[in-house]
Amino acid sequence: DQQVKQNSPSLSVQEGRISILNCDYTNSMFDYFLWYKKYPAEGPTFLISISSIKDKNEDGRFTVFLNKSAKHLSLHIVPSQPGDSAVYFCAYSGGGADGLTFGKGTHLIIQP
């Protein structure tokens, strides 16, 4: 079974700087990874995704990088803004019918 691991429970970044959130996975298969953002008392919101046939995907201030040899992906937010303060989840989709596999999340705090 695929596992996704987010090893940093929290990350503090100064406003305007780059935020880098990391995620590791265990199995090398045809993969599709997604990043979700979650505010307190709300459901997760889809941010950006990447297929294993790509190395990079960009959407505005958000870029996701996939390093298949290292089984690692990262989400870059540039520049970081106060509204980016939230919990970020890395998730894996195996392409089947059985939903997403989530990491434990990283709490990003943007300092003024």
Place this chain on the structure above:
Amino acid sequence: NAGVTQTPKFQVLKTGQSMTLQCAQDMNHNSMYWYRQDPGMGLRLIYYSASEGTTDKGEVPNGYNVSRLNKREFSLRLESAAPSQTSVYFCASSVWTGHQPQHFGDGTRLSIL
């Protein structure tokens, strides 16, 4: 746009009581899901419905049942609530299963005493 609507938002139950969590989506999505999130954990899949008329177990189905009432609605039932089922429950939907982003409701916070 309501998206995915979950009711209730909060509920407190006593051990052994039963309850149904409701979920409805207005995006004409075919697939729907129920997850639970415990403190310090990611979301874990309880049950899913790939399309109307089908349901399947996810990672943590024990103690739960589901009903896909129609294309819009997917309910989760706790027949005999246990303290271990204290959690935040999220419903989600997607156009289809597979490599599709899922859209989530705002959750139901359930406490079992």
